[in-house]
Amino acid sequence: MESRSIKGIQYRTVALDRAAVNTEARTVRVAISSETPVERWFGVETLGHNPGEVDMSRMQNGAAALLGHDPDQHIGALENVTLDADRIMRGDIHFSRSQQGQDVFNDVQDGIRSKISVGYRINDYQVTKGVGDAPDQVRITSWTPMEASLVAIPADDRVGVGRNFDPNPQDPGTPGARDLNTNGHPANLIRSSEMEPKDAANQATTQTPDEIRANAMNEALELQGAGARLGLDKEVREALGRGLSGDAVRKIITDKLVERSGNPFSTPAAAVQFSEKEQKSYSIARAIMAQATGINCFEREVSQDIQKTLGREAKGIYVPTNLGMKRALDATVQATASGLISQEPVTFIEFLYAALALRRAGCTFLPGCVGNIPFARQISTPGAQWTGDDPVAPGVTNGDPTLQVFTMTPKQLMAQRAYSKQLLAQTAGFADTYVMQDLAQSHALAVDMAGMFGAGSSNQPMGIANATGLTIVPLGTNGAAPDFAHVVAMETQVALGNVDTSDAAYLTNTKVRGALKQTLVAQASGARFVWESAIGSKGIGDVNGYPAYVTNQVPYNLTKGSGTALSAILYGVWRELIIAEWGALDILTDPYTLATQGLIRVISTQLVDVNYRHIQSFAATLDALC
Numbered sequence: 112m113e114s115r116s117i118k119g120i121q122y123r124t125v126a127l128d129r130a131a132v133n134t135e136a137r138t139v140r141v142a143i144s145s146e147t148p149v150e151r152w153f154g155v156e157t158l159g160h161n162p163g164e165v166d167m168s169r170m171q172n173g174a175a176a177l178l179g180h181d182p183d184q185h186i187g188a189l190e191n192v193t194l195d196a197d198r199i200m201r202g203d204i205h206f207s208r209s210q211q212g213q214d215v216f217n218d219v220q221d222g223i224r225s226k227i228s229v230g231y232r233i234n235d236y237q238v239t240k241g242v243g244d245a246p247d248q249v250r251i252t253s254w255t256p257m258e259a260s261l262v263a264i265p266a267d268d269r270v271g272v273g274r275n276f277d278p279n280p281q282d283p284g285t286p287g288a289r290d291l292n293t294n295g296h297p298a299n300l301i302r303s304s305e306m307e308p309k310d311a312a313n314q315a316t317t318q319t320p321d322e323i324r325a326n327a328m329n330e331a332l333e334l335q336g337a338g339a340r341l342g343l344d345k346e347v348r349e350a351l352g353r354g355l356s357g358d359a360v361r362k363i364i365t366d367k368l369v370e371r372s373g374n375p376f377s378t379p380a381a382a383v384q385f386s387e388k389e390q391k392s393y394s395i396a397r398a399i400m401a402q403a404t405g406i407n408c409f410e411r412e413v414s415q416d417i418q419k420t421l422g423r424e425a426k427g428i429y430v431p432t433n434l435g436m437k438r439a440l441d442a443t444v445q446a447t448a449s450g451l452i453s454q455e456p457v458t459f460i461e462f463l464y465a466a467l468a469l470r471r472a473g474c475t476f477l478p479g480c481v482g483n484i485p486f487a488r489q490i491s492t493p494g495a496q497w498t499g500d501d502p503v504a505p506g507v508t509n510g511d512p513t514l515q516v517f518t519m520t521p522k523q524l525m526a527q528r529a530y531s532k533q534l535l536a537q538t539a540g541f542a543d544t545y546v547m548q549d550l551a552q553s554h555a556l557a558v559d560m561a562g563m564f565g566a567g568s569s570n571q572p573m574g575i576a577n578a579t580g581l582t583i584v585p586l587g588t589n590g591a592a593p594d595f596a597h598v599v600a601m602e603t604q605v606a607l608g609n610v611d612t613s614d615a616a617y618l619t620n621t622k623v624r625g626a627l628k629q630t631l632v633a634q635a636s637g638a639r640f641v642w643e644s645a646i647g648s649k650g651i652g653d654v655n656g657y658p659a660y661v662t663n664q665v666p667y668n669l670t671k672g673s674g675t676a677l678s679a680i681l682y683g684v685w686r687e688l689i690i691a692e693w694g695a696l697d698i699l700t701d702p703y704t705l706a707t708q709g710l711i712r713v714i715s716t717q718l719v720d721v722n723y724r725h726i727q728s729f730a731a732t733l734d735a736l737c
Contacts, residue, residue: 488724517722576679
């Protein structure tokens with residue numbers, strides 16, 4: 112059996128019993144759903160009606176009765192909904208006194224409207240593969256009924272839709288043209304799969320129709336799962352409903368992630384979601400101890416959920432990077448208040464985000480990614496042309512932008528730390544905050560170095576300084592002291608690439624900062640220094656009107672000719688640099704190596720990648736003598 116999560120509201124239709132109409136109360140008792148198998152295009156679906164398989168929370172809290180599943184046609188409310196022993200869900204529709212509600216109730220009494228359709232959201236299901244030509248058996252093991260509707264036309268089970276009949280299956284915009292995975296007609300998914308070449312040589316596919324359907328369903332499920340985890344389920348459903356290919360949907364996901372990257376905390380990023388109570392009870396210190404000792408706990412359950420979602424077995428225990436932790440007390444709090452813990456949430460991503468020098472400079476940070484993330488660089492754009500009255504006259508040429516596609520793929524980043532057993536045993540909250548911040552700091556240093564100077568080999572991303580096409584502004588044969596002319600030259604080179612530098616910034620080390628603080632812009636009375644402190648911005652410099660940031664990860668041991676101990680200076684529009692993170696830390700503990708010292712060694716693994724949109728947005732000096 113296989114089990115996975117899917118999103119989107121589904122529909123089933125059943126007959127209405129006219130004998131159950133209560134004219135005075137304006138109600139009708141209806142059978143809302145049952146375990147009757149329904150043939151779908153992907154197999155035979157059975158809605159589970161065992162205890163625990165149906166989430167009745169909405170149905171028992173005044174769920175809506177609609178007309179044709181249209182939320183704008185609210186004709187009544189559901190009352191007295193029960194899941195009965197015969198595995199049938201029943202309830203009363205209490206019709207509204209509005210004119211529309213009265214009209215529909217009259218049609219029900221007259222037998223004109225006789226079909227009830229339930230709208231439901233699938234949380235989990237199990238698939239039993241069919242033997243030979245037999246269809247797969249799909250049992251919905253967890254689902255939430257959302258509403259019940261009066262529908263004019265019954266389901267057409269022959270095509271496996273099982274909901275409002277779609278008179279035009281080729282048009283995914285037609286009401287009712289929706290299915291299990293995509294809210295789009297399955298024909299669109301199949302057609303998209305068939306049109307895509309199997310390989311770069313455009314060879315004809317050898318897949319059977321059943322294989323094409325299965326692959327289309329699996330891809331749609333994967334994309335919907337990604338959309339749900341990233342808070343983009345609506346966008347993904349709409350894209351799939353239009354019959355877009357998997358690559359086109361992934362591009363939509365990427366574009367939406369980039370749009371919201373200015374506030375990476377706006378949408379939960381990790382693979383699982385938590386209630387407020389669960390967030391408060393989660394402890395990374397307990398997770399580490401559980402992995403070291405093998406005890407069962409809530410944190411282990413969370414790790415198992417993440418493992419299912421990511422499809423990768425943890426080497427140790429998964430810790431979600433978006434999970435809110437209890438913030439530790441400020442050091443100035445009196446000892447008598449040491450039992451109090453702030454409930455303001457902090458996360459690994461927040462600590463990582465704060466520790467990144469590249470983030471302070473303005474890089475684009477994408478947390479909680481799923482799968483490979485494609486991007487497109489626009490290399491060139493055809494120019495406009497002057498034409499006469501006839502725009503297709505000879506001499507007028509058409510052209511398309513030249514695009515280069517690059518893909519961000521998860522690369523494994525590992526760090527080692529050691530924590531005392533006494534620290535991890537603390538329950539006051541500061542242990543969680545300390546461990547989370549310590550782990551984030553070690554990872555942030557590695558991510559920063561990769562973004563700036565990653566080699567692009569040995570499993571590292573390619574950093575800006577090593578990227579092909581980067582403009583290098585040389586200072587001298589053997590290096591030279593940087594001055595105002597050099598920083599202006601870097602700015603000019605980037606501007607020549609038609610780059611908007613309104614939010615550009617410098618990034619260098621403390622040696623360069625010290626030198627530029629003593630270097631005048633010009634040898635004239637009253638001249639200012641090249642590096643000045645930015646007003647109101649602690650720790651941020653001002654170099655020719657641009658913010659300047661410092662990290663000693665920018666090397667000061669470079670060589671050129673006979674010059675040694677040379678430093679780098681990086682300048683650019685840092686939002687063009689993209690850092691992607693894949694949603695979970697894998698914590699592996701070693702309680703033995705340092706046991707005699709009362710320490711537990713922790714190996715943390717994170718999936719990260721770094722890339723850039725346009726290398727023209729950056730310039731560097733690699734031979735600053737300071």
